[in-house]
Amino acid sequence: MAQAIETETLSTHPLDPPTTSEIETAARLVKSVAPDFVFATVALNEPDKASVAAGTAAREITVVGLDRQVGTKRFVVDVEAEVVCSNETVTGGQAPINFRDVAKVIGITKSDAGWLAAMKARGITDIENVQIDPWPTGGFVHSSIPAGHRAMRAISFVREFKEDNGYARPVQGLIAHVDITAGVVAHLEDHGVVDLPPEHGRYDAASQPSLREAPKPISITQNDGVSFEVDGYAVRWQKWQFRVSMHPIHGLVLHQLGIEDGDRVRPILYRASLSDMVVPYGDPDPMHHWKHVFDASEASIGTIPNSLTLGCDCLGEIHYFDIDIINYKGEPRRIENAICMHEEDYGILWKHYDAATQRQEVRRSRRLVISAIHTVGNYEYGFFWYLYLDGTIQMEVKLTGIVGVSAVAPGNEQPQFAPLIAPGLASPVHQHLFNFRLDFDLDGVANRVYEVNTEALASDHSDNPHGTGFAAVATLFEREADAKREIEPRTGRVWKVVAPDRLNRLGQPVAYKLMPSATPVLLASPDSAVGKRAGFGAHNLWVTPFEAGEMSAAGDETNLHPGGAGLPAWTAGNRSIVDEDLVVWHTVGVTHVPRPEDWPVMPVEYCGFMLQPVGFFERNPALDLPGH
Numbered sequence: 001m002a003q004a005i006e007t008e009t010l011s012t013h014p015l016d017p018p019t020t021s022e023i024e025t026a027a028r029l030v031k032s033v034a035p036d037f038v039f040a041t042v043a044l045n046e047p048d049k050a051s052v053a054a055g056t057a058a059r060e061i062t063v064v065g066l067d068r069q070v071g072t073k074r075f076v077v078d079v080e081a082e083v084v085c086s087n088e089t090v091t092g093g094q095a096p097i098n099f100r101d102v103a104k105v106i107g108i109t110k111s112d113a114g115w116l117a118a119m120k121a122r123g124i125t126d127i128e129n130v131q132i133d134p135w136p137t138g139g140f141v142h143s144s145i146p147a148g149h150r151a152m153r154a155i156s157f158v159r160e161f162k163e164d165n166g167y168a169r170p171v172q173g174l175i176a177h178v179d180i181t182a183g184v185v186a187h188l189e190d191h192g193v194v195d196l197p198p199e200h201g202r203y204d205a206a207s208q209p210s211l212r213e214a215p216k217p218i219s220i221t222q223n224d225g226v227s228f229e230v231d232g233y234a235v236r237w238q239k240w241q242f243r244v245s246m247h248p249i250h251g252l253v254l255h256q257l258g259i260e261d262g263d264r265v266r267p268i269l270y271r272a273s274l275s276d277m278v279v280p281y282g283d284p285d286p287m288h289h290w291k292h293v294f295d296a297s298e299a300s301i302g303t304i305p306n307s308l309t310l311g312c313d314c315l316g317e318i319h320y321f322d323i324d325i326i327n328y329k330g331e332p333r334r335i336e337n338a339i340c341m342h343e344e345d346y347g348i349l350w351k352h353y354d355a356a357t358q359r360q361e362v363r364r365s366r367r368l369v370i371s372a373i374h375t376v377g378n379y380e381y382g383f384f385w386y387l388y389l390d391g392t393i394q395m396e397v398k399l400t401g402i403v404g405v406s407a408v409a410p411g412n413e414q415p416q417f418a419p420l421i422a423p424g425l426a427s428p429v430h431q432h433l434f435n436f437r438l439d440f441d442l443d444g445v446a447n448r449v450y451e452v453n454t455e456a457l458a459s460d461h462s463d464n465p466h467g468t469g470f471a472a473v474a475t476l477f478e479r480e481a482d483a484k485r486e487i488e489p490r491t492g493r494v495w496k497v498v499a500p501d502r503l504n505r506l507g508q509p510v511a512y513k514l515m516p517s518a519t520p521v522l523l524a525s526p527d528s529a530v531g532k533r534a535g536f537g538a539h540n541l542w543v544t545p546f547e548a549g550e551m552s553a554a555g556d557e558t559n560l561h562p563g564g565a566g567l568p569a570w571t572a573g574n575r576s577i578v579d580e581d582l583v584v585w586h587t588v589g590v591t592h593v594p595r596p597e598d599w600p601v602m603p604v605e606y607c608g609f610m611l612q613p614v615g616f617f618e619r620n621p622a623l624d625l626p627g628h
């Protein structure tokens with residue numbers, strides 16, 4: 001029941017993602033000044049709020065890639081005026097990894113004599129069926145690779161045949177340090193031979209010894225059609241209004257999210273998206289201790305969404321959005337059905353049964369789901385925004401795919417840092433930390449943030465004669481340093497974004513609260529490579545005043561960046577955050593101690609957060625929902 005849609009509408013909104021023709025124009029203009037350019041990403045150079053509001057925003061596209069003569073370049077191109085507005089040589093980091101890098105690492109490794117000899121020593125001769133996984137090596141580039149060169153590490157897995165799950169058979173102890181720029185394996189680490197684990201890890205139905213009886217089908221049909229309206233990338237649903245796009249680093253983006261209240265649309269979030277993420281490993285083993293991939297900014301997660309399939313990825317009456325990316329040659333490439341949107345029944349929203357009258361009022365909850373799923377190497381990440389009928393907003397990250405693995409040497413059957421998940425196969429402890437950037441415009445631009453802890457009153461407090469008292473205590477964050485905070489479930493800690501001069505009928509300033517889930521912070525030392533490069537992971541909350549260019553929590557080009565960029569650098573000046581245009585940055589995630597049940601493919605694990613109105617509405621905003 002997918003509706004055919006044409007995403008390239010006649011009139012382009014200033015916040016629409018780049019169109020195919022805009023990508024072509026941008027590529028042509030970049031090639032005119034950098035003929036030897038390897039393209040990594042194209043993104044809308046998002047115009048400032050004022051020019052969007054005034055309708056005067058130019059269509060500018062940011063192009064990042066590699067000029068083989070100069071290094072990483074960042075161009076901004078005005079695709080209407082057809083001019084290159086800026087042409088910057090990037091220092092510190094490099095353009096994200098692209099398919100050309102990946103192909104080169106595989107080719108270089110598989111033709112290296114030392115690597116071939118090391119494979120032979122392990123009895124592996126069917127090189128065709130060896131799977132090479134190139135990994136970012138930022139923070140741990142081998143000393144033999146010159147600064148400025150593109151570098152990755154290659155680790156290997158053995159497939160018995162092409163369709164096999166290679167992760168069942170990791171080649172332990174062998175790491176090729178590949179200098180992509182020089183086209184060589186600069187250094188080969190070999191920690192000795194460990195036998196391949198004995199069992200295969202195939203997860204397709206045909207490979208299972210038996211299958212259970214399938215549950216009976218559930219059909220989700222909406223005979224009267226869907227309740228949302230779509231115009232290009234603009235969506236209206238049950239008083240919600242927003243725009244959607246896909247950004248190469250931030251993935252799924254919601255723009256200008258607001259809610260209809262009477263005859264006006266009240267803004268809530270100007271822009272909401274992932275800003276970056278990191279997956280640090282806690283195992284000191286030489287195969288893993290250096291791993292801390294930034295799947296968003298190093299692998300440009302927004303360029304690798306799945307084409308979603310009806311009935312499998314998404315169930316119901318689905319509206320899909322296609323997205324356009326660029327390949328390394330500068331050609332646009334369309335990924336169909338990259339963003340899925342549909343409605344879901346979500347149980348009851350509210351209910352009461354009046355015993356005296358024996359009458360009940362009950363309303364069903366429904367949510368609008370806007371989602372995308374990205375495959376990054378062995379892992380899948382799904383990002384699901386949910387909008388509810390009572391003004392609640394939720395982000396749920398779904399983690400699935402295949403865990404990282406080690407082959408276990410005899411005598412090391414229960415490794416401390418890598419639980420055994422199958423015979424001879426262990427999976428290192430690791431974290432997935434996602435930083436979400438929430439650019440609030442709550443009922444206007446000037447906002448402030450309070451931390452609210454619900455605390456017991458002291459037993460000698462004059463208001464607490466019975467020792468039962470507790471109260472919510474709000475503390476204003478005045479400067480950036482105040483707002484570097486962690487979760488605290490014992491006090492029900494939330495962070496409340498407030499529009500100070502917009503009062504509800506009770507005299508309270510209208511607000512939305514950020515409700516964190518049980519979520520870790522970065523466990524690695526702040527002095528470690530990942531501690532420096534993923535400083536955003538040190539805190540669950542950061543708040544900054546809006547500043548153009550402060551978009552990604554670890555800075556822009558993180559690939560091979562030594563660290564220190566992004567939130568720690570921006571907040572070093574300790575700017576005022578009272579009654580400013582505020583950006584709230586929320587680090588959420590999971591610390592993953594792998595289970596046997598996570599093998600050979602991991603059931604979805606969840607993390608995320610909720611945003612809920614607090615006095616933003618005058619009463620339950622879903623009272624007006626008709627009954628049945």
Ligand code: NI
Pocket residue numbers: 399403430432592
């Ligand atoms: Ni994991």
